[in-house]
Amino acid sequence: xxxxxxxxxxxxxxxxxxxxxxxxxxxxxxxxxxxxLLDKYCQTISDIAFLDRYIKLHPTDWRAxxxxxxxxxxxxxxxxxxxxxxxxxxxxxxxxxxxxxxxYSYYQLDKDDASxxxxxxxxxxxxxxxxxxxxxxxxxxxxxxxxxxxxDAAIAxxxxxxxxxxxxxxxxxxxxxGSDKDALNDAKLACQLDYELPMPYVLMAMIFxxxxxxxxxxxxxxxxxxxxxxxxxxxxxxxxxxxNLKDYDKAIDSCTVALSLADHRAEKSGxxxxxxxxxxxRSRNEEAIADATKALIFDPECLLAYEVRAMSHDxxxxxxxxxxxxxxxxxxxxRMTSFQNKTSKSDQNNGTAVITKEQREHNKIHESTNTLxxxxxxxxxxxxxx
Amino acid sequence: MTxxxxxxxxxxxxxxxxxxxxxxxxxxxxxxxIIIIGHLAYMSLSSLVVNYDCAYYLLCAKMxxxxxxxxxxxxxLLPPIIxxxxxxxxxxxxxxxxxxxxxxxxxxLGAVLLSFLLSLLVLRSTxxxxxxxxxxxxxxxxxxxxxxxxxxFHFGQREHIFVxxxxxxxxxxxxxxxxxxxxxxxxxxxxxxxxxxxxxxxxKPQFLILPLLLELYFSQLPRHQKRWQVLKTPECFSxxxxxxxxxxxxxxxxxxxxxxxxxxPFVSLGYGAFFAPDPLFMLFFAAxxxxxxxxxxxxxxxxxxxxxxxxxxxxxxxxxxxxxxxLLIYLLQGRGWSYQSIPAVCGYFLLCNVMIVQxxxxxISRIVQLRSGLSRFNPPLxxxxxxxxxxxxxxxxxxxLTYAVLLLPISTLLVSDSTATATTIxxxxxxxxxxxKARDTVVVLHTLIPNAHQAxxxxxxxxxxxxxxxxxxxxxxxxxxxxxxxxxxxxxxPRIVSEIIQDIQKSKPELIAIEAFSHDGSDWTLYKSLQxxxxxxxxxxxxxxxxxxxxxxxxxxxxxxxxxxxxxxxxNKSDPRTIKP
Numbered sequence: 018x019x020x021x022x023x024x025x026x027x028x029x030x031x032x033x034x035x036x037x038x039x040x041x042x043x044x045x046x047x048x049x050x051x052x053x054l055l056d057k058y059c060q061t062i063s064d065i066a067f068l069d070r071y072i073k074l075h076p077t078d079w080r081a082x083x084x085x086x087x088x089x090x091x092x093x094x095x096x097x098x099x100x101x102x103x104x105x106x107x108x109x110x111x112x113x114x115x116x117x118x119x120x121y122s123y124y125q126l127d128k129d130d131a132s133x134x135x136x137x138x139x140x141x142x143x144x145x146x147x148x149x150x151x152x153x154x155x156x157x158x159x160x161x162x163x164x165x166x167x168x169d170a171a172i173a174x175x176x177x178x179x180x181x182x183x184x185x186x187x188x189x190x191x192x193x194x195g196s197d198k199d200a201l202n203d204a205k206l207a208c209q210l211d212y213e214l215p216m217p218y219v220l221m222a223m224i225f226x227x228x229x230x231x232x233x234x235x236x237x238x239x240x241x242x243x244x245x246x247x248x249x250x251x252x253x254x255x256x257x258x259x260x261n262l263k264d265y266d267k268a269i270d271s272c273t274v275a276l277s278l279a280d281h282r283a284e285k286s287g288x289x290x291x292x293x294x295x296x297x298x299r300s301r302n303e304e305a306i307a308d309a310t311k312a313l314i315f316d317p318e319c320l321l322a323y324e325v326r327a328m329s330h331d332x333x334x335x336x337x338x339x340x341x342x343x344x345x346x347x348x349x350x351x352r353m354t355s356f357q358n359k360t361s362k363s364d365q366n367n368g369t370a371v372i373t374k375e376q377r378e379h380n381k382i383h384e385s386t387n388t389l390x391x392x393x394x395x396x397x398x399x400x401x402x403x
Numbered sequence: 404m405t406x407x408x409x410x411x412x413x414x415x416x417x418x419x420x421x422x423x424x425x426x427x428x429x430x431x432x433x434x435x436x437i438i439i440i441g442h443l444a445y446m447s448l449s450s451l452v453v454n455y456d457c458a459y460y461l462l463c464a465k466m467x468x469x470x471x472x473x474x475x476x477x478x479x480l481l482p483p484i485i486x487x488x489x490x491x492x493x494x495x496x497x498x499x500x501x502x503x504x505x506x507x508x509x510x511x512l513g514a515v516l517l518s519f520l521l522s523l524l525v526l527r528s529t530x531x532x533x534x535x536x537x538x539x540x541x542x543x544x545x546x547x548x549x550x551x552x553x554x555x556f557h558f559g560q561r562e563h564i565f566v567x568x569x570x571x572x573x574x575x576x577x578x579x580x581x582x583x584x585x586x587x588x589x590x591x592x593x594x595x596x597x598x599x600x601x602x603x604x605x606x607k608p609q610f611l612i613l614p615l616l617l618e619l620y621f622s623q624l625p626r627h628q629k630r631w632q633v634l635k636t637p638e639c640f641s642x643x644x645x646x647x648x649x650x651x652x653x654x655x656x657x658x659x660x661x662x663x664x665x666x667x668p669f670v671s672l673g674y675g676a677f678f679a680p681d682p683l684f685m686l687f688f689a690a691x692x693x694x695x696x697x698x699x700x701x702x703x704x705x706x707x708x709x710x711x712x713x714x715x716x717x718x719x720x721x722x723x724x725x726x727x728x729x730l731l732i733y734l735l736q737g738r739g740w741s742y743q744s745i746p747a748v749c750g751y752f753l754l755c756n757v758m759i760v761q762x763x764x765x766x767i768s769r770i771v772q773l774r775s776g777l778s779r780f781n782p783p784l785x786x787x788x789x790x791x792x793x794x795x796x797x798x799x800x801x802x803x804l805t806y807a808v809l810l811l812p813i814s815t816l817l818v819s820d821s822t823a824t825a826t827t828i829x830x831x832x833x834x835x836x837x838x839x840k841a842r843d844t845v846v847v848l849h850t851l852i853p854n855a856h857q858a859x860x861x862x863x864x865x866x867x868x869x870x871x872x873x874x875x876x877x878x879x880x881x882x883x884x885x886x887x888x889x890x891x892x893x894x895x896x897p898r899i900v901s902e903i904i905q906d907i908q909k910s911k912p913e914l915i916a917i918e919a920f921s922h923d924g925s926d927w928t929l930y931k932s933l934q935x936x937x938x939x940x941x942x943x944x945x946x947x948x949x950x951x952x953x954x955x956x957x958x959x960x961x962x963x964x965x966x967x968x969x970x971x972x973x974x975n976k977s978d979p980r981t982i983k984p
Contacts, residue, residue, distance in 0.1 A: 027800050028434055034807040035435040035545070039442045042549055042814040045823040063693055066556075066826035094828060094953070246928045247919045247954045270939055274930075277948030277956035278919055285950065 045070055064088045079108035079115075086118045098122040113144050124152055127281045129160050147177030154186035158193065159283055161318065163356050166190045181211035188220050195357035197224050215241035215248045222254040231258040249279030253288040260295050268295040286316035293325040302329040320349045429523060430796075431541045431803055436519065439548040444512055447558055451504040455827065455853030456742070457489075457559045458860045461503055462871065464489035465860075468497065474658040478869045480670040483656050484649065485561070485606050503860060511559040514567045515551050519544070521571040521596055528578055528588045535716040536581070538799055539760040542806040543718065546756030549814075550749050555822035556693055562745035565603040565610050569746075571596045572638060573617065573725070579633050580621035581717050590637045597641030604642075605649040609735050613728040613746060614642070620724040624717065669895065672888055673878025677851065680739045688748075690741030693825025695748050697816045702751055705817075709754050718757050725750030741821065748818060755817050756806070763805035767798065830953040831916055832858045838949070838959060839864060839913045846907060849918040849955075850877040850929050867910035868903055873918075873929055875899045880927050900936035907942035913960050915946060920954040930956050 045067055068085040075081055086101035102119035105112055120135030136153040139145050154169035167190040173183035188203030201224045207217035218241030225234035235258050238251040245251075252275035259268035272292035279285045289312035296305035309326035312319050327342035453461065463477050463486040473483035496506040526540060547570055554563055575596060579586055604610045618634070653659065688696040696702060706726060713720035729747025736743050831847060835858055839845055844867035847855040851872070859866060876899055882892035907915065919930040946958040 027804075030804055031431070031800075031807070032434050032438060034804060034811070035438045036442075037811055038545075038549060038807055038814060039439055039552060041811055042552055042818065043446075043555075043820045043823075044815055045820065062826060062828065063824040065828065066693065067823050069826060070820075070823045092828070094830075097828075243926050246921055246926070246931065247951055247956075249951060270934075273939065273948055274934065274956070276950065277917075277958055278951040279948075280951040 062088075062092070077108060079105045079112065082108065083112065083115045083118070086115065090118055090122070093125070095122040095125045099126065111142070113139065113142075117149060120149070121152060124156055125280075129156050132156050133160070147173045147180040147183050149173075150176060151180060151182040151186040154190060155182075158186070158189050159281075163190060163193050167194065179210060181207045181214055181217070184210065185214065185217045185220065188217065192220060192224060193353075193356065197227060200224055213244045215245040215251060217241075218244075219248065219250045219254055222251070222258070226254060226257050226261065229261070231262050234258040247278050249275040249277075249281075249284040249288065251275075252278065253284060253291060256288065256291045256295070260291060260298070263298070265295040265298045268292070269299075282315040286312040286314075286319045286322065289315065290319050290322040290325060293322060293329075297325050297329050300332075302332050305329040306333075318349050320346055320353070323349065429526075431800060432523070432544050435541075435545045436548060439545070439552065440512075440516060440519070443515065443548070443551055446552070446555065447508045447512060448505070450555065450822075451502075451508055452555065452558065452822075452827070453504050453507050453857060453860060454557055454559055454742075455857055456561075457507060458856040459853065459871065460485050460489040461493055461507060462856055462860050462866065464493040465503075466866070468493055472657045474661045474666075476869055477866065477871055478666070478875075479871070480666060480674070480874055482653065482662060483659070484653055487656070488602070488606065507559060511563070514564060515548075518567040518570050519548060521592060522547070522574050524592055525571050525574045525578065525588060525596070528582070528586055533581075533716065535761065535764065536718045538764060538802045539716065539718050539757045541799065541803045542756045542760045542763075543753060545803075545807070546753050546810075547749075550752050550818070553695055553818050553820045554745065555820060556825040557695070557742040557745060557821050560742040560745065561603070561606050562742055565600075565607065566746055566749045568596075568599040568603040569610075569613065572600045572614065572642075573721070575638055576614075576617060576621060577717065577721055579636060580624060588636075588638075593637035594641040597638035598645040600638075601642045601645035602649065605646055605653075609732045610746070612731050612735070613725060616724050616728040616731075617721060620721060669875070669878065669891075672891070673875075673882050676878045676881030677738065677874075679737055682734055682737075685734060685737075685739040688739075688741070688744055690739050690744070693741050693821045694819050695741050695744060695821050695824075696751070697818050701816055705751065705755050705758060709758060712758070712761065715761065716757065719754065719761070722750055722754035722757055726754055741825070752818050756810070759806050759809050760802060763802045763809060767801055767805060827854050827857060829858065830854055831955060832862065834916070834952045834955075834957060835859075835864060835914060836862055843914075844910045844912040846910070846912040846915045847871075847955075848873045848903070848916070848929060848933070850874060851922060852918060855916075865910075867912035868906040870899070870903060870906075873903075876929060876932050880932065896932075897936060900933060900938065900941075903933070904938060904941035911945075911960065915943070915958040916952070916955040917958070918954070919951070919956045 065085060065088045068081055068088060072078070072081050072085065082101045082105035086098045086105060089095075089097040089101060098118050099122045102115040102122070105115040106119065109115070116135055116139050120132050120139060123129075123132035123135060133153065133156050136145075136149055136156065139149050140153065150169045150173035154166045154173060157163070157166035157169060166186070170183065170187035170190045173180060174187050177183060184203045184207035188200040188207060191197075191203060192200035201221060204217040204220040204224070207214060208221075218237045222234040222237040222241070225231070225237060235255055238255045238258075241248055241251045252271050256268045256271035256275060259265070259271055269292055272288045272295065275288035276285060276292075279288060289308045293305045293308035293312060296302075296308060306326055306329045309319075309322040309329070312322035313326075316322075323342045323346035327339045327346060330336075330339035330342060459479075463473070463479070463483075466477050467473070467486055467490055471477060473486060477486075479486075492506045492510045493503060495501070495510075496503040499506075522544060526544075529537065529540070550566075551558075551563075554560075557563055571592075575588060575593065578588070600614070604614075621633075656662075686699070688694055688699055706723065709719050709723045709726075713723055726747055727750075729744070729750045733739075733744045733747050830852065831854070835845055835847075839862075841863045842865060844865045845859065846867040847859065848868065848870070849855055849872055853872070856871065858864075875895065879892040879896040879899065882888040882895075917930045917933060919928055921928050943958055945961055947961050949957040949959045951957065
């Protein structure tokens with residue numbers, strides 16, 4: 018009896034200890050530590066793995082969701098950043114970092130309204146930083162609220178004179194306003210402050226394309242591609258240069274590559290309308306119309322698409338369609354000109370860039386290839402893993 | 404005979420000769436085994452993770468079952484034997500309409516169970532062993548099962564399977580060398596264990612280092628006068644014969660000459676293209692795909708301690724040699740992937756378990772000594788007198804419990820659960836799932852995104868290109884950097900690209916995803932390389948760009964081409980003359 022009792026007791030004891038062993042051997046070491054240590058763990062996939070486990074054990078810890086969102090952000094998994102930062106915001110509504118992460122990810126995911134809403138909440142709460150203004154400016158540029166974009170960019174630069182995206186945003190708004198010289202300066206500054214940002218290179222390429230310095234434009238795009246080979250906008254600007262250099266076949270290829278990499282509507286509409294132009298020059302009018310029509314699906318106010326489609330319809334004697342497209346192009350141009358006039362007036366007041374009417378006429382065709390905004394994706398901010 | 408290697412004066416007291424003592428580990432291990440294996444089954448079947456490498460083998464095995472030929476319809480830098488070995492789970496999955504992840508997990512769980520049961524059967528032969536080693540059997544087996552719990556992310560890797568197949572052989576060889584000649588181990592078990600271990604070794608011949616070094620270590624023990632007779636055992640014969648049979652069988656693999664004539668020379672030159680850290684970095688075990696070793700410093704300390712205490716227990720010495728051999732296997736591969744360290748970490752973890760047993764024994768002996776008020780350490784509890792058998796069983800249980808309690812606070816320092824340091828992020832799954840349907844052909848051209856294999860296996864999509872992962876183009880880029888290999892690289896590159904183009908034209912995949920980013924910060928990308936070699940005009944003519952997805956360029960087959968190609972096929976079938984070349 019006594020022997021049996023001891024055996025049962027031993028069995029229970031062994032079972033309990035082995036159960037604890039099973040549980041403990043699978044427990045990450047950091048689990049008993051402070052969550053503040055998580056910050057250093059937010060750089061790699063292994064941290065995501067750890068945070069997966071951590072969140073299973075602590076499903077109401079908003080810091081864990083935020084930390085995982087940051088880890089996903091490093092590797093540019095935007096949809097997952099949105100999911101985790103939303104979760105974090107549900108648990109802690111006023112968390113600035115989560116809001117910023119979500120706003121930026123929405124912007125990367127081409128969800129302008131959602132991004133703008135988050136940036137507005139962030140900035141209206143009085144806790145907005147220079148980068149928040151800069152990205153809100155970029156979202157505004159994308160949604161063609163050029164005046165808001167310009168003012169946000171100006172605030173961003175004022176708030177932090179070392180913020181590269183702020184200079185890029187200001188450069189982009191200056192480019193839309195026609196102040197190419199200032200835009201070029203700001204793009205250069207953005208590159209100097211953070212040489213791994215690809216989009217300032219693309220902005221410079223746009224300016225060089227406009228100034229008919231096509232070789233330099235291509236060089237700039239290649240520099241940008243060195244830091245982010247997946248940048249569709251850079252390929253599109255290479256195509257724009259190639260169209261102007263009358264290398265239409267290469268331009269078509271570059272546009273196709275841009276389309277295969279593009280993850281923003283602006284990039285897609287830009288690449289499609291440029292390809293439409295190249296097709297038009299190759300006398301492939303149906304293809305040009307098809308591309309321009311697709312471009313207008315992505316951006317209903319794409320000037321170049323209307324212009325190319327109008328020219329292609331002309332060639333095919335589709336008089337009514339050509340007239341409609343020309344009318345639409347005229348409306349967009351007027352809107353652009355009114356904004357550029359406003360900007361150039363303020364520039365003249367400031368004594369900065371002055372663009373003559375002759376120059377504008379001269380650059381007309383090149384300008385028309387560049388009136389689209391580049392996809393303002395500040396990609397590839399990923400740091401190298403350990 | 405054990406006595407010669409034991410330092411204690413009263414050696415007879417430390418030798419176990421009781422005929423029924425093998426029952427001890429069996430009785431003691433019933434509860435731990437049920438708990439650990441149950442926990443392992445719950446963990447693995449609830450997550451159903453198929454490791455990226457295993458997913459790749461299963462994908463290729465699936466292609467074999469479809470009648471495709473290795474090295475023509477799919478190419479890898481590994482010898483194709485592993486794909487044939489992966490056929491049974493795929494066949495079972497297809498035959499019984501069970502998801503492949505479930506079948507695969509159950510297969511590996513079956514291997515764990517089989518290894519454990521074989522080990523127990525081997526341990527039945529324990530007749531005469533040192534007291535320390537005898538007490539260590541329970542913790543050793545328990546530690547072996549516990550080790551499987553941390554392999555979640557690498558569950559079923561070749562290294563894991565090797566460890567499972569090697570463990571019974573290890574115990575068998577330990578018993579053979581530490582027992583008198585004539586130790587009775589069932590010949591069938593011995594042959595089975597030898598063959599299973601040989602197959603695991605044949606998949607990765609580096610594993611042979613481990614049994615060879617162990618044999619060398621055991622042969623140095625002052626055991627038998629006719630020590631070479633220990634080599635004339637069924638498991639040794641079956642291991643050698645199976646290895647030879649595998650070698651002969653591999654020569655019958657279709658197109659194997661292509662592997663030896665084309666890929667072996669090419670891969671041996673270009674393997675440096677992939678993450679090749681220096682050995683010092685590798686010794687930190689900070690692998691890019693997760694870590695399974697806990698504290699490197701602690702591991703070093705344990706190994707040093709084991710070396711000095713190896714005279715105390717044969718198991719300590721043997722496991723120390725296992726760890727060193729595992730380390731050699733890990734370093735020899737020169738990549739530092741964490742799964743490659745599985746044999747080393749397993750050896751080390753088992754070594755730690757035996758070390759803890761030594762500490763547990765020491766503590767218990769001290770407690771007994773204090774309680775009995777004896778000045779000299781030789782309590783009756785430790786006697787080998789058969790009349791004291793029940794007491795010895797009690798002490799064994801006590802040692803096991805003390806070991807298990809001591810392991811609790813330090814287990815996370817010894818090893819790390821791989822699922823807490825590595826994960827799979829589904830980067831293309833949503834894209835593939837939304838744009839294609841089951842059994843559609845897709846091509847994912849990448850140089851090192853193993854998640855793509857998992858996606859294709861999970862979503863049941865057919866690979867449409869022989870290069871399921873496009874290792875050769877990264878190698879040609881690497882070879883171009885050296886003057887001696889540049890010519891070869893320039894010769895191979897267009898050939899590889901033309902094969903990709905041919906495959907795409909032939910298989911007409913619904914979706915093509917091409918890796919567009921740089922792994923190492925250089926300006927070389929697979930997409931750029933393929934563009935330079937004319938893929939846009941070669942095989943993407945019938946495709947339209949969809950856009951970027953997690954740094955992959957995505958192309959979808961044009962709807963018009965889908966219907967027209969179907970129409971052409973129909974016309975071709977009906978009347979070949981209707982279509983002019």
